[in-house]
Amino acid sequence: MRVRRLAPPVEVEPPRSGEDASDCVACGTPDDAYIWVSERWRVRAMDRPTGLPMVLILECRSHLDLGDLPNLLAAELGVMTVRLERAIRSLDGVARVHVNRWGDGSAHLHMWFLARPYGRLQLRGTFLSLWDDILPVIPEHQWRENLALVAAWLADFGGKANAEPAHIQWESPATINVPIPREDPDDGARPATLGDVEAAAATPGDFGVRDNDTPASAGPLAAEAYPNDPLP
Numbered sequence: 001m002r003v004r005r006l007a008p009p010v011e012v013e014p015p016r017s018g019e020d021a022s023d024c025v026a027c028g029t030p031d032d033a034y035i036w037v038s039e040r041w042r043v044r045a046m047d048r049p050t051g052l053p054m055v056l057i058l059e060c061r062s063h064l065d066l067g068d069l070p071n072l073l074a075a076e077l078g079v080m081t082v083r084l085e086r087a088i089r090s091l092d093g094v095a096r097v098h099v100n101r102w103g104d105g106s107a108h109l110h111m112w113f114l115a116r117p118y119g120r121l122q123l124r125g126t127f128l129s130l131w132d133d134i135l136p137v138i139p140e141h142q143w144r145e146n147l148a149l150v151a152a153w154l155a156d157f158g159g160k161a162n163a164e165p166a167h168i169q170w171e172s173p174a175t176i177n178v179p180i181p182r183e184d185p186d187d188g189a190r191p192a193t194l195g196d197v198e199a200a201a202a203t204p205g206d207f208g209v210r211d212n213d214t215p216a217s218a219g220p221l222a223a224e225a226y227p228n229d230p231l232p
């Protein structure tokens, strides 16, 4: 393992993805790609099970970034953040929900909600998103059930839940399954079981983290929408 050399600062930063609403991925994605939608907010899951018990993204419908929100949306963002944190924390095996907004990749506001599994003290803190890349993914039926529970929780307060319980197959629409070339940690890098993780932990320096700032579990859409989100 080598320490990466610090690059010199650029004179002018490149534009983020979707600076213009006309080519914004979030604005162009239909409601059925989201697990829950309302008049002004939408909640999206990854396109496949994650290493963490739950990873979700909250977006406003309007093409705005955090600092541009009018007071109504700013106030609702607080309510939505608390509501979603509670919903995710209510899932079995979740100790804590970390809420993050990086915003270096996509211009459209998107808040990350990452659930830390209960008892996994090693996962505490700012490296949680990297652990999501390394841990074996949770079983798909459990992932779908968790999505349905969170969507139903949100729908209790309004809006519409799209994620159905596990016995009804909820599919991400084909539009978000556009493959994009990237190094895929699932091609052998991600351990299949927690036992493998513990075995790998015994190997110094073998951390399995990709040189790519997008969470692997974020899938093609997230990789496209948020290509350069710096994760801690």
Ligand SMILES: [Zn+2]
Pocket: 018, 021, 024, 025, 026, 027, 028, 062, 063, 064, 108
């Ligand atoms: Zn947008």
